[in-house]
Amino acid sequence: MENTRTKTAKSEEALLEELRDILLREDRQSLSEVEAYITNPERFSKRVLPIIEEQLEFFKKHFPDEYRKVVDRQIEARLSTFKDDMIGHLSPVMGKMIRKYVAHQFQILKEKIDNTVKSTFTFNSVKRKVKSTFSGVDERELLLVELDNTVIEEAYVIQRDSGLLLGKASREETLDQDVIAGMLTAIKAFVEDAFKRESEDLEMIQYGTYKIFIQDYHSYYIAIALQGSLSASEKEKIMTLSLNFAERELRTLNKFTEETIKHISSKLHKYFIQKK
Amino acid sequence: MTSKKVILSGSFGVGKTSLFNKFIHNKFSDKYLTTIGVKVNKKVINVDGTELPLLIWDIAGEVSQNKVPNSYFLGASSVIYVFDLTRPQTYKNLQTDLDYLKDLLPGGVIKVVGNKKDLMTPEAIEEVKASLPLPVDIVTSAKTGENVEELFQQLGRDLISV
Numbered sequence: 001m002e003n004t005r006t007k008t009a010k011s012e013e014a015l016l017e018e019l020r021d022i023l024l025r026e027d028r029q030s031l032s033e034v035e036a037y038i039t040n041p042e043r044f045s046k047r048v049l050p051i052i053e054e055q056l057e058f059f060k061k062h063f064p065d066e067y068r069k070v071v072d073r074q075i076e077a078r079l080s081t082f083k084d085d086m087i088g089h090l091s092p093v094m095g096k097m098i099r100k101y102v103a104h105q106f107q108i109l110k111e112k113i114d115n116t117v118k119s120t121f122t123f124n125s126v127k128r129k130v131k132s133t134f135s136g137v138d139e140r141e142l143l144l145v146e147l148d149n150t151v152i153e154e155a156y157v158i159q160r161d162s163g164l165l166l167g168k169a170s171r172e173e174t175l176d177q178d179v180i181a182g183m184l185t186a187i188k189a190f191v192e193d194a195f196k197r198e199s200e201d202l203e204m205i206q207y208g209t210y211k212i213f214i215q216d217y218h219s220y221y222i223a224i225a226l227q228g229s230l231s232a233s234e235k236e237k238i239m240t241l242s243l244n245f246a247e248r249e250l251r252t253l254n255k256f257t258e259e260t261i262k263h264i265s266s267k268l269h270k271y272f273i274q275k276k
Numbered sequence: 277m278t279s280k281k282v283i284l285s286g287s288f289g290v291g292k293t294s295l296f297n298k299f300i301h302n303k304f305s306d307k308y309l310t311t312i313g314v315k316v317n318k319k320v321i322n323v324d325g326t327e328l329p330l331l332i333w334d335i336a337g338e339v340s341q342n343k344v345p346n347s348y349f350l351g352a353s354s355v356i357y358v359f360d361l362t363r364p365q366t367y368k369n370l371q372t373d374l375d376y377l378k379d380l381l382p383g384g385v386i387k388v389v390g391n392k393k394d395l396m397t398p399e400a401i402e403e404v405k406a407s408l409p410l411p412v413d414i415v416t417s418a419k420t421g422e423n424v425e426e427l428f429q430q431l432g433r434d435l436i437s438v
Contacts, residue, residue: 162281162351163316164331178279182316182331189347190313258278 107232150228152238153210155272156181157250157264160220166256167264169273184223188214215242222246224272245271279318279329280435281351285344285377286358287366288337291391294418295358296334299428304419311336314348323432330428339365341373346380353435354385356427361390361404361415371409385434389427393417 037044059066154174157167163185168177188202205212213224213235222242230238249267284292293311297303300317315334320327333352338344341357349355355377359367370388377386388410393401394417405412414430416423 159351161347162331163333164279164281164351176318178318178329178331179316182281182318182333183314186314186316186333186348189345189350193345193347256278261278 150226150230150234152224152226152272154180154223154225155268156184156223156225157268158185158221158223159256160185160216160218166220166261167268169265169268171273181223184212184214188221213238213242215239215246217246217250220250241271277326277328277436279331280353282330282332282431283349283352283355284332284334284358285341285355286337287339287360287363290337290358290360290363290366291418292337292358293334295356295389295391295416295424295427296332298418298421298424300332302421304421306419319428321428321432323429323436326436328432328436330432340369341376349377349380352381352384353438354387354431355381356387356389356431358389358391361392361396361401367404367408374410383438385431385438387413387427387431387434389413390415391418393422394419 037047151171153172154170154177155168156165156177158164158181159166163182165178165181168181170177174180184205187205191202192200201214201216203214205214209229210225210227211230213226215222215224222245224238224242226238245267249264249271284296286292288310289308293309293315294304296315296317297305300319311334313336316331317334318329318331320329322328333348335344335348357370357373357377359370367390374386374388377384390401390404390412393415396404401415405415414423414427416427418424
C-alpha cells in the first residue's frame with residue numbers, strides 16, 4: 001500500500017517536470033542566451049556600446065533643453081546667496097561713477113541754462129550779433145573766443161607711488177618741478193589717507209583762479225595746472241585731453257628712464273602748452 | 277641718473293627737519309616747529325663723479341613707525357631712520373621699527389642715524405651705541421653740520437651700488 005503511494009507521487013513529479021519543461025522552454029532558452037551575453041564581455045560590449053553611444057548623442061543634442069531649468073535654478077540659488085557680496089564689491093565703484101556722471105551732467109546743464117538766460121538779451125550778445133553780421137564770422141566762433149580765457153600753465157606726469165616726475169611741461173620756468181611733483185604726491189597721500197575715503201582720489205586743488213586738476217591712472221597720474229575761470233564743459237575738454245594723452249603716449253610705456261622722461265615731456269608740451 | 281626718493285623718518289623732535297634744512301639749505305634753527313604732514317625738497321649730490329638727484333621727504337615724527345601712513349613710503353629707495361642720542365624713548369623701538377621698515381621696503385637702503393651729537397660726550401655716545409640691538413650707521417649734529425654731508429654721501433654711494 002505504502003509502495004503504491006510512493007510510485008504514484010514519483011510519476012506525478014515527473015509529469016510536472018515535463019509540463020514545466022514544455023511551458024518554460026522558451027524562457028529558459030532566452031535566459032541562457034542572456035547569460036552567455038553577460039558572461040562574455042566582448043559580446044556584451046558589442047551589444048551595449050551602440051546603445052550607450054546613441055544615448056550620449058541624444059544627451060549632447062538635448063542637454064540644454066533637458067537640463068537648462070535645473071542649471072538655471074542652481075545659478076539663481078548661487079546668485080541669491082552671493083548677491084550681497086557682489087553688491088558690496090560693485091556698489092562703491094558704480095556709485096562713484098554714477099554720482100560723478102550725474103553731478104557733472106547737472107553742472108553742464110546748469111551752466112547752459114545760465115548762459116542762455118544771461119546772454120540772450122545782454123549788451124554783449126547784441127554786440128556779438130552785430131560783429132558777426134558785419135565781419136561775417138559765425139557768432140558761435142566769436143563766443144568760443146570769449147570763453148577761451150583759461151591758460152594751461154603746467155602739465156606733469158607723476159609716478160603715483162613715489163611722486164617722482166616722469167614728464168613735465170610748463171609755460172614759464174617755475175619752482176623746481178621735481179619738488180612740485182613730490183609735494184603734490186605728498187598732499188594727495190595726506191588727504192587720501194586722512195579722510196580714508198576708499199576708492200576716492202584727490203581730483204583738484206584750487207587757490208584763487210589757479211587750479212590743479214589731477215587724473216589718476218594705474219601707476220601714474222597727470223596733473224594739469226591752469227589759470228582762469230573754468231566751466232564744466234571746459235573741464236571736461238581738459239580731462240578728455242588728458243585721457244587721450246594717457247591712451248596715446250603712456251599706454252605702452254612701462255619703464256621710465258631719462259630718455260622716456262624727455263619723450264613724455266616733449267609730448268606734454270605739444271598736447272597741453274602749445275595747443276592753447 | 278633718475279631721482280631717488282628718500283624718506284626721513286623717526287620719532288618726533290629727533291631733528292629730522294633740522295637735518296633736512298641743514299642738508300638742503302645749510303641752515304639751522306633752535307626753534308622747534310613740529311612738521312605737519314610732509315615737506316618735500318630736492319638736492320642733487322655728486323657721488324664719485326655721478327650726479328644723483330635726491331627727492332627727500334621729511335615726514336611728521338611718530339613714536340612708532342607703523343603709525344606713519346604707508347603711502348609715504350611707496351616707491352622710496354631709502355629711509356633715513358633718525359633718533360635722538362639724548363632721549364632713550366626715541367630709540368627704544370629701534371629693532372621693531374627697523375623690522376617694520378625692512379618689511380615695507382624690501383631691498384631698500386635703510387640708514388640708522390643718531391642725531392644731536394653736539395649734546396653728548398664721545399663716551400656717552402659709545403655707551404648709547406653699545407646699548408642698541410643694531411649698529412648705528414652714523415652719528416650727526418644738525419646744529420654744527422657734523423657728518424650731515426657725509427650721511428648723504430654714504431647714502432648716495434649705497435643707492436648707486438644697489
